[in-house]
Amino acid sequence: MDLIDRNEALALAQGRHEDPFAVLGWHEGRIVALIPDAERLWVVAEKEVELTPVSNGIFVGNTKSKVYRLRAQNAHGTWEFEDPYRFGPVLGEIDEYLIGEGTHRRLWQALGAHVITHEGCEGVHFSVWAPSARRVSVVGGFNNWDGRRNQMRRRGATGVWEIFLPGLSVGEAYKYEIVGPDGSVQPLKADPLGFGAEHAPQTASVVRQLGVHGWADEGWMTRREATQNIHQPISIYEVHLGSWRRVWGEGGRPLSYFDLASQLIDYVTDMGFTHIELLPISEHPFDGSWGYQPIGLYAPTIRHGRPEEFAALIDAAHQRGIGVILDWVPGHFPTDDHGLRRFDGTALYEHEDPKEGFHRDWNTLIYNYGRREVSNYLLANALFWLEEYHLDGLRVDAVASMLYRDYSRPQGEWVPNQFGGRENLEAIEFLKAMNAQAYGGAPGIITVAEESTAFPGVSRPVHEGGLGFGFKWNMGWMNDTLRYFSRDPIHRRFHHNELTFASSYVYSENFILPISHDEVVHGKGSMLGKMPGNDVEKFANLRAFYAFQWAHPGKKLLFMGQEFAQGREWAHAGELDWGLLDHPAHAGVQRLVKDLNHLYRAHKALHWGDCDPEGFSWIEPDDADRSVFVFQRCAPGEAPVVVAANLTPIERQMRIGLPQGGAWTEILNTDSAHYGGANRGNLGALGAQAQPWSRCDYSAEVYLPPLAVVMLAPL
Template sequence: MPMIKLDEAIALAEGRHEDPFAVLGWQKAGKGGRIAALVPGADKLWAIAVDGKATELPHLTHGLFVGPWKGGKYRLRAKNALATWDFDDPYSFGPVLGAIDEYLIGEGTHRHLWQVLGAHVITHEGLRGVHFAVWAPAARRVSVVGNFNTWDGRRHQMRRRGSTGVWEIFIPGLMAGEVYKYEILGADGQILPLKADPVGFGAEHPPQTASLVRELGLHIWGDGAWIAGRESANNIHAPVSIYEVHLGSWRRVWEEGGRALSYHELATQLVDYVVEMGFTHIELLPITEHPFDGSWGYQPVGLYAPTIRHGRPEEFAAFVDAAHQRGIGVILDWVPGHFPTDDHGLRRFDGTALYEHMDPKEGFHQDWNTLIYNYGRREVKNYLLANALFWLEEYHLDGLRVDAVASMLYRDYSRRDGEWVPNQFGGRENLEAIEFLKAMNAQAYGGAPGIMTVAEESTAFPAVTQPVHTGGLGFGFKWNMGWMNDSLRYFSRDPIHRRWHHNELTFASSYTYSENFILPISHDEVVHGKGSMLGKMPGDGLSKFANLRAFYAFQWAHPGKKLLFMGQEFAQGREWAHAGALDWHLLDEPLHRGIQAMIRDLNKLYREMPALHWGDCDPAGFDWIEPDDTEASVYVFERRAPGAAPVVVAANLTPVDRTYRIGLPQGGTWCEIFNSDSGYYGGANWGNLGAIEAEEIATARRGLSAEVYLPPLAVVMFTPA
């Protein structure tokens, strides 16, 4: 019978053969057939028929055994001086990917890409095992390696799937929990550093970098009622108050070496706390797998893997489910804007600039020392679009907050002249990234009804939150960075100077309804030497707390959804550090406990009073009553909603108490429903004894008004009795 040529056998043994599936396994030869198996380290090899009959396969060379076999199923038995072992031959199995999958992958339109790429525990041709598939079009050879094959790239060389650039192999007998990477022979004949799976569903604990075979769908969900009704919690008229959290440093278990909480512990401790505090959503700093703790997750390598730092994928799913069953939405910070240069990651994945641009003027972030996805390449765009849908579908997330959108929109972002490449029309806009973001939003809203997408976009790029079909980017909400910068600048000033900067709090009203805004006090405001929110406030200890209470009250009263980073709800005094935990001991002190109580009450008021949330993104819900009193640094405005009681808000942002006449939209008794100077919050407890009376005295463009007492550095709110 025909044998394998020596040079072909050596190419197989050295991992240089272009098509190992054309040689290995059972192949028709002459009137019968033969089996070829590459088993480095074996001295003898037998093919075992279904009836148990063993046929020894002669050793040809370099661990390659070849012998006659008429056909039919078989197993292999190998023996050396140390052991004898039986196994099923991966090269006896046909392909797993179908023609439709190949077509969609090649076209770059496979919406559920994660269902065909990555590592999946399946039953194939009657046997249980793991199917591996990876995209590496420029590779000459791809092997999957792990403990199961002693990290030997010769043993499981994969099958190339036509022109798609996808490689696959089914390895019978493997189970979930296996550690693996890909060994790739580049087009230049050089073996690359071992690569983690771009579509891996799990990973080792850092600093180890291998992927782990993980099964999806193990968690049995109980959040059907939440999913069915979540649109009512995520739309522009709903009360949306977001608690932004870095899971690793929210709380630690000091009795066990200071470890971070598990997803299981977070499902009770964090969710209970968020419910108690009255927030409506949790926003997670990226929990996609990342090698470096100091990146806070913003330099991810495993876009399809929830970090193992807190547990397994099914445990993360259980955390999300627990939040949903308590009425809390979960938003993920998602990072399609850049990825790290780690050798085990996406950088030059198959020896070429595959996921990134080849030209560093397009493909390298100077600010973050990271790489930029090539949004114009259809397979890369598909990889990212599918990833967005993956988190929404597999883990039932309620939203994606897209990080660093401005860096994606502009080719000259943070670059000087000569350091960037114009688009095809000579402009600075990244047209491919713009189209990607539009496609992401259209696919996300179409594929997971009721969710929200949020843009962290720091420029005035137009129509960020307008629908795609009307020319917008299609986001549901946008962070209002202008409001954040102006208001922080204002409140950081000594009150004696605020009269000269009055417009820093009124200017936002000129653009408040140009987008659907979220007012963010995020992690970005309490890192890199920026201190804490309490530290930004002027004055001595008591004044700092009074100013901070006024700031938060103004934020909750101002149009726009709310976001607050963890620790700021009880006025943490020091800057956030990812390697530690929040200073929970501060709650032993009345002033810190008072801030926490005020945030809890503000959230309750915000949820229960339609006037305070219905018009966050609708100009019908807001009107100035007194925007121009620069001398007194007083601001008065009205919040309203159809068919609901209005709320009038008055802010006195100097340390001088005032008796002040404010205009009112209707007569009768008005109850004081909030006062940031309340003694419950650590204030001096000065106020209006619970109510004021409207009088027919015209003031501030209103025919009715009332004389009110405005405590120093305080915000008060009134609504009709």
């Protein structure tokens, strides 16, 4: 024991040493190594030297060579390897400074696991933020999950730990073993910035290499900014990748990213949608969370393939002119032991006080947005998806839960802000910073808020005092419209305002009209199931609903399966009921949605004014007795489109106002036999006379089929 201090040796062997790099490795001609399962150990350099065993796997010896390898021997054999403790630090001073300041915009390039060549050796550099830890080790199959072997180097006051492990490569599973400030060993932790993960129920991170995919989407990226703005058509198909389709010939597995790159993108393109929106694909342990309780914010889920295969899916979409939006969850995280909860033995990412740090609705934890490193972690994650995977937008989940400290909390169970109010000022500043950095760092992207309150300026720029989102889901329109259409038509005349009220605020934000997964789960049934009447009337109501949605101001979003009138509630463990398309009524609804998408894109009047008040005006908003609605959509220098809805099962032969005279064509009729209707209409065309009617100088007699929407455009 004279070769090394007894207490120091014991601390190393027990994994309690405060600074293992100060002892292990080469120092002034002496080498100390900790190889617990070795019986003999040699330094392999210009001159081979056998080291002296001290105790508990510690070996000591002398050599002049700073560059060397180690060769170990025990009863099972001999193996040779590089000593991680002979390598210097990888992180530079600028990285340290930016991490400490909480302003490292590309944090993923510094932290996480990176395959690199360091001081002439290939291996993996690991780095993690754990400021209150006494010791952090990388563990995996490469060291028998033994936390004594690869104890990391502490990088000063930043709280970052790092180590370079030569010889490791892509595909290696690993976790961090952390000793907390009280000396207790924490549950093994996945990497907060891990780029890959094991298949559930296994929970380790997996070394993956970024930048492997060769992108071929330059054309899309160049025109994206001109494509994704308030005056362009945006029609979104919301998808849960695991249950869209499955491969039943292979045990019912979900489609791979490669499968989806052809099947899903072909389908979406044919249907005329402009975008797909993916329910969260960040790695998550529980299938039943649908991705909304993520553990690996920087890892595309392995359920469908490796990260480079996810990149190939995005590339395939772009090459077909389809944008991709990702559901992003910065509002909360699960309490799984291998996740962020008390990561270094303290409330690191979350608040210590459950009144601030625990979501009662979801049994999840809330990020401490006021801690600069935590905010940095999330801000960098937004840029990570936009830059590394060329995603075209982020839809931010549960924004309302972030904005208010008393969200879903009774009096006395929440902590007011510094001014005594209910607003979460730190979360508000975080959202502003996220939007500013996203739009500044990735031109042409869009951000979307799922925000269900009347918080002002959600989709107004940060420099104008807003939160900075590009769009906001119109939850008010969704609730009112679904409520109206679910009513028996005989009662609709008493609730006429449920369809007209939205026009009073429709331009207060840049809205998306969402019929999302939330409307077809948890006992809510399907869209078809919400409609009243017999089977024929249910389908007619649903067709009218979709036509009204596509005609109303606001971008469009529809959850998968509803485009062909899925009959049952969505279930994440199966797949959509594609067999329903063998039935004419379901196939007709699918044809209608397809035609609505193509009309929406082809007629500028139907999309230009989605977020501009010049794009909409009422012609007949007050005909409650007949449950008839007539309005027009407009665009500068373009022909208008007039939309007439008859939402009772009674045929209407009536006069409606039109903005100009001459011939008009029926560009859509939801009662068409092509869509499963009875083929009642105006024989495709009608003529407008100079007879003033309902705010218009011209008018025409039209036939409005029961429970139907008709769209007219001048010839």
